[in-house]
Amino acid sequence: MEIKRLSTLVLAGVLAAAVAAPAASASTGAPGSIVLTEQASRRIVVLPAKQRAWDAAAFSWTWAPGAANGLADLAASFSNPSEAKLAERDGRKYLLTTASGGFAAVVPYPAGDTAYWAADVAGRNNPHSIELLPDGNVAVAASTGGWLRVYTASQGPRSATFAEYPLVGAHGAVWDAGRGVLWALGTHELVALRVAGTAAAPVLQAAQVIPLPSEGGHDLQPVPGNADLLWVTTESRVYRFSKSTGRFSSRYPGAPAIDRPDVKSVTTDPGTGRVLTAAVQEEHICTWCTDTVRLALPHGDLTLRGAWIYKARWWAAN
Template sequence: MTKSVIMTLAAAIVAFAAAQPAPAADRLYACGDDQIREYRIDGGAATETWRWRATDANDLPEAYRLKFLRHLDDCKPVDGGRSILATASTGGAVLIDRETGHVSFHAKMPMAHSADLLPGGWVAIALSIHAEGDRLEIYGRDRSEAPLLSLPLPSGHGAVWDAARARLFVLSHDLIQAYKVEGTEVTPTLTETARWTLPGRHDGHDLSSRPGGGYFVTTDDGVWTFDPDAGSFLPFSALNPKLQVKAVSALGDRLAWVQAEESWWANGFTVAGTDGSEQKRIPIEGMHLYEVRWIR
């Protein structure tokens, strides 16, 4: 084999490797304004590997591109990392295919703040404070703009499907509630099976799963770990007390969070070990950052 052939093969291998997605454990989504960005994290450095902007989504109605998705506040990996479920406080929610950027579901609602996919082809969306908000809405993922069920949820800020417990956990101003999800395709039913009062000054803001089956929950005055089986909340020392923590995300031995620096948004995020050690600050340019989520 000649030297030139070897060099050509080597270049092809490098190019192929660069084109492949990074391992999921090395990637996270960051969202703010009308953008979702994917970053590969290597130590204390972040490299942007993908970007989606609502204004460029030609398969969305104009009102979504220019108005309803102006301030994204959740960007949750779903479908095994193949899709992103995003919400915006400016009035909308969308389900995006990661590979193509295609939007397969969209819905208009005020102050959408968090969402997750449920078994049965449903989408759960938590709505925050608004005359037509403060509720939990259920949609069919194949039925845009058509809510199937609505329940009260004062200052709704979190919606997480717990597959191991077969429960939907939702976060409001004062509570975490667990719901059993049943029903038919167009007639979902939710039955509350448990509720827990938030610690500290309440004002629940973010709910996310953590390794081992528990949760992180952020409130007005800090970050807590939550164990649904024991019904207990414990202060997470690395971030409690700490004000205005907008999001916490854990995966394996890594943690990431966003703490507001300019009113409701930040100029970057922090990655660390799961105990909050070895913190590395990662700045973000050109976006009012609100949330980060590791890609599972």
């Protein structure tokens, strides 16, 4: 066991050195790319969805807060990166990212420079997900804090004003343009929130509260090509949720490879329909991480040796 631990630490160190170059590297990646929250090196990394690139740690883009992007004062809060998503607004692309140490930010992609908005959301509240809203504000879900907040990012890049909705074990946040609601996932329930008030003074109101079929809500993502469906993961299952019926289902294409315990992230490639999941890996030195992500429809695996992957997502805007 000690030999395995030492080996893993050495590999993690090699990986950290490989990405310890610029806070934002020069390439923008390509279709079929995957973004990782890589906790060994405290970086967001993007790779092509090809094992050859993963074997060589051939990252097409990396990012972390620091002096180069004006976020040196928040760098200490970027411990255990917990979320990475791509968003588009007004013709621009952004990395949406959080870290368990309290960090939350919206960063221009691929420049990776001056953040649209960034904050340390009250220290160890353990932010787990983030969403950019149409009015320019930013939703953040924090599990230890037990809340979903909407920060008034529209009012400035370091705005600290927020509206809060209490939600035990808050882990997921997804904006639903069709219904005009913000979906939030907690330990026990899935909630649809109306964002009322103004951009400068938002108000959160629960429009719908749906109990989860199993405990420990974790990941929440849209299903591209079907506005009625959301991916929902819990400690034990991976479901598709129908907004129109209010029902959760574990019967869907690819379920035998997708539906398993401790799935930390799930996304569908909007171009191919291929499903990507990251789940806890048995005996990994990081007890909530993996070095291998799973593909379904068709099946496949991608391994980045020595990595501490918490979430893996298709690098595509919802």
